[in-house]
Amino acid sequence: xxxxxxxxxxxxxxxxxxxGTTGSSAGxxxxxRTTRTTKKSTDPELVQLLTPEGKRVKNAxxxxxxxxxxxxxxxxxxxxxxxxxxxxxxATALQRQGELGLWASLLGQEAAQIGSGRxxxxxxYVFPTYREHGVAWxxxxxxxxxxxxxxxxxxxxxxxxxxxxxxxxxxxxxxxLHATGYAMGVTKDGADSAVIAYFGDGASSQGDVAExxxxxxxxxxxxxxxxxxxxxxxxxxxxxxxxxPLYQRAQGFGFPGVRVDGxxxxxxxxxxKWALERARNGEGPTLVEAYTYRMGAHTTSDDPxxxxxxxxxLAWEAKDPIxxxxxxxxxxxxxxxxxxxxxxxxSEALGRRVREAVRAMPDPDHFAIFENVYADGxxxxxxxRAQFAAYQASFADAEAEGV
Amino acid sequence: xxxxxxxxxxxxAINESLRxxxxxxxxxxxxxxxxxxxxxxxxxxDGLQKDFGESRVIDTPLAESGIVGTAIGxxxxxxxxxxxxxxxxxVFPAYDQIVTQLAKMHARALGKVKMPVVxxxxxxxxxxxxxxxxxxxxxxxxxxxxxxxVSPSNASDAYWMMQQAIQSxxxxxxxxxxxxxxxxxxVSTDAIPGPLHKARVVREGTDLTLAxxxxxxKLCQEVADAAAEEGKSLEVLDLRSVSxxxxxxxxxxxxxxxxxxxxxxxxxFFGSGAEIAARITERCFYHLEAPVLRVGGYHxxxxxxxLEEEYLPGLDRVLDAVDRALAY
Numbered sequence: 097x098x099x100x101x102x103x104x105x106x107x108x109x110x111x112x113x114x115x116g117t118t119g120s121s122a123g124x125x126x127x128x129r130t131t132r133t134t135k136k137s138t139d140p141e142l143v144q145l146l147t148p149e150g151k152r153v154k155n156a157x158x159x160x161x162x163x164x165x166x167x168x169x170x171x172x173x174x175x176x177x178x179x180x181x182x183x184x185x186x187a188t189a190l191q192r193q194g195e196l197g198l199w200a201s202l203l204g205q206e207a208a209q210i211g212s213g214r215x216x217x218x219x220x221y222v223f224p225t226y227r228e229h230g231v232a233w234x235x236x237x238x239x240x241x242x243x244x245x246x247x248x249x250x251x252x253x254x255x256x257x258x259x260x261x262x263x264x265x266x267x268x269x270x271x272x273l274h275a276t277g278y279a280m281g282v283t284k285d286g287a288d289s290a291v292i293a294y295f296g297d298g299a300s301s302q303g304d305v306a307e308x309x310x311x312x313x314x315x316x317x318x319x320x321x322x323x324x325x326x327x328x329x330x331x332x333x334x335x336x337x338x339x340x341p342l343y344q345r346a347q348g349f350g351f352p353g354v355r356v357d358g359x360x361x362x363x364x365x366x367x368x369k370w371a372l373e374r375a376r377n378g379e380g381p382t383l384v385e386a387y388t389y390r391m392g393a394h395t396t397s398d399d400p401x402x403x404x405x406x407x408x409x410l411a412w413e414a415k416d417p418i419x420x421x422x423x424x425x426x427x428x429x430x431x432x433x434x435x436x437x438x439x440x441x442x443s444e445a446l447g448r449r450v451r452e453a454v455r456a457m458p459d460p461d462h463f464a465i466f467e468n469v470y471a472d473g474x475x476x477x478x479x480x481r482a483q484f485a486a487y488q489a490s491f492a493d494a495e496a497e498g499v
Numbered sequence: 500x501x502x503x504x505x506x507x508x509x510x511x512a513i514n515e516s517l518r519x520x521x522x523x524x525x526x527x528x529x530x531x532x533x534x535x536x537x538x539x540x541x542x543x544x545d546g547l548q549k550d551f552g553e554s555r556v557i558d559t560p561l562a563e564s565g566i567v568g569t570a571i572g573x574x575x576x577x578x579x580x581x582x583x584x585x586x587x588x589x590v591f592p593a594y595d596q597i598v599t600q601l602a603k604m605h606a607r608a609l610g611k612v613k614m615p616v617v618x619x620x621x622x623x624x625x626x627x628x629x630x631x632x633x634x635x636x637x638x639x640x641x642x643x644x645x646x647x648x649v650s651p652s653n654a655s656d657a658y659w660m661m662q663q664a665i666q667s668x669x670x671x672x673x674x675x676x677x678x679x680x681x682x683x684x685x686v687s688t689d690a691i692p693g694p695l696h697k698a699r700v701v702r703e704g705t706d707l708t709l710a711x712x713x714x715x716x717k718l719c720q721e722v723a724d725a726a727a728e729e730g731k732s733l734e735v736l737d738l739r740s741v742s743x744x745x746x747x748x749x750x751x752x753x754x755x756x757x758x759x760x761x762x763x764x765x766x767x768f769f770g771s772g773a774e775i776a777a778r779i780t781e782r783c784f785y786h787l788e789a790p791v792l793r794v795g796g797y798h799x800x801x802x803x804x805x806l807e808e809e810y811l812p813g814l815d816r817v818l819d820a821v822d823r824a825l826a827y
Contacts, residue, residue, distance in 0.1 A: 251603075255611040256575070263607050267599045273565055274600070277572020284554055285576070304596070307565035314560055468610035469644050471668035475696065475743040477644070 150423025161366035204391030207417030211364025223275035240453040269302030279317035290375035298329025318375035326390035331403040346383035358388025510680035512654040516661035530557040531583030563593035588631025602645030625678040635765035650674035650713035654684030663695040676714035696740035698748035704734035707758040789827035
């Protein structure tokens with residue numbers, strides 16, 4: 097890794113203000129820091145509330161944001177992650193069976209997505225990439241809605257305002273500007289909603305992301321930039337994107353950045369709540385870097401064996417987000433065998449429902465090509481639709497004539 | 500607003516139109532580089548921030564993609580942003596947001612989202628500017644479905660087409676003929692002159708049709724005057740809209756005059772004239788006495804100011820094309 101190893105030991109937050117939270121001085125984020133100085137920079141300092149072994153560790157800054165969490169809440173987070181993973185696995189299988197043209201798996205990123213997704217209020221607004229299936233789940237978007245574009249029957253198609261969950265954006269980083277503009281609108285409306293923009297380590301190199309940072313900072317927009325650093329932008333590791341840890345980018349723009357263990361659902365929940373609270377309090381944008389790992393391929397078209405080794409994946413599997421919460425639930429006696437068995441049944445039912453829904457998804461009508469190109473219509477579209485209709489009708493005529 | 504007719508410059512007409520939109524619809528925003536205190540480099544937004552405040556007339560960071568990208572987000576929140584790109588040649592950092600997001604959002608959402616965003620772009624040459632300040636990139640936008648592209652040629656159209664563009668639920672690229680900013684004309688504030696995307700015959704004639712939009716309409720009228728002295732009767736059509744193009748009006752004119760010359764500042768190659776020539780040839784094949792001819796810029800970078808007179812269509816080059824068309 098080309099990053100200066102000292103970079104990872106710098107304070108996790110920029111010097112920008114972090115008013116409104118307790119224990120805000122940098123460097124007081126728990127006892128683990130002192131034990132980590134000898135670690136290599138690829139194992140960075142990060143906010144962690146739950147170790148890979150499922151042990152709860154105290155964190156003066158962020159414990160308050162999960163203080164009221166109940167065993168029911170913990171089981172709900174676990175259920176969200178398990179069902180999201182099951183849905184994701186089903187979609188991958190459906191691609192392999194030829195039912196989907198493509199799938200972008202979130203395997204390994206469940207904690208980052210569920211933790212941040214469950215931190216949101218209903219009136220908050222989400223701007224996802226194309227991999228936020230877990231966040232969509234949290235927003236109540238029917239998972240089968242996500243599959244239309246991957247099956248090729250539409251390019252998204254859900255109503256973003258039904259669940260305050262914007263359409264999947266495929267061009268990398270574009271949505272961070274939409275989120276910023278939306279957040280500027282929230283401020284103009286005098287609302288206390290917040291906006292969250294998802295993007296990845298690769299997107300951090302995009303000019304649009306830098307411009308979103310600039311605009312949100314200048315206008316003090318209530319937006320949380322939630323970067324899932326899953327270590328790989330298709331085949332390129334994060335050090336091909338940045339010379340500094342990504343969360344440090346925020347400093348130059350004048351707002352705080354923090355790195356959180358992206359495989360720790362509790363930490364993701366707490367840190368996102370903190371960032372959303374800043375937004376609601378008029379303190380402007382925050383960058384959250386969720387340090388995680390894309391356990392699968394970039395998409396079903398990708399072949400990660402060409403650029404990374406099994407040992408890396410195995411190391412991350414030991415930090416699996418679902419496994420660690422299960423260990424915690426079991427050790428705390430918050431969940432019994434009945435819970436896990438019931439969830440298994442629910443999982444399979446979800447997989448079945450998704451499978452059946454996808455297979456039943458009809459191809460769109462041919463004339464859908466011309467629909468919704470414009471809201472107010474366009475003469476050329478009308479003309480070409482008519483030409484297309486005449487052309488289609490010519491086949492019917494030919495059939496009628498027995499040609 | 501009391502109905503009245505005033506004489507004003509084209510730039511002032513846009514200013515008055517923006518003012519009216521800001522007054523009548525609290526969701527309308529004006530945003531761009533230097534649009535606030537300065538009033539824009541051409542003063543088109545002069546005085547608007549003073550009267551409507553920084554929250555509605557927004558000086559943005561100097562980043563065109565950011566301007567359009569945040570305008571998209573504001574539109575998603577229910578606002579109707581009118582953004583200014585300072586000069587034609589500076590639009591390209593925003594081209595990605597315009598093409599991949601703004602133009603396609605309505606279709607991507609299967610109609611559940613609308614994108615009422617107006618992008619104002621001062622365009623065209625003839626003002627002796629440095630590089631990137633004189634270009635005519637309208638074809639690059641007309642080629643993209645989901646966008647509408649218009650260009651007024653006079654103060655009245657500038658006023659009303661801006662009203663209509665802001666009311667449109669589709670994104671509209673509004674090309675302002677910067678060399679005509681100071682041309683004065685009558686503007687009546689109580690009567691919409693006609694639909695946004697309809698062409699207008701600005702001079703009737705019988706021998707040949709000149710079709711143009713934006714800055715070239717005035718030139719074509721001058722050409723028609725000159726031709727009249729030689730006994731030639733030219734019809735001048737102000738297309739007003741590049742996407743959609745009003746082919747019905749062009750067809751009607753060509754069926755009468757049987758000859759068509761299209762004039763634009765943009766390069767001829769793959770320009771809007773090429774599309775007009777192809778479709779009018781298809782529609783009017785048996786009416787045409789001559790091939791559709793085009794006069795425009797060359798397939799070369801917009802030249803330094805001391806050469807622009809040679810690059811831009813001028814009176815003589817258009818007359819030459821008229822002569823060639825009439826010689827068939």
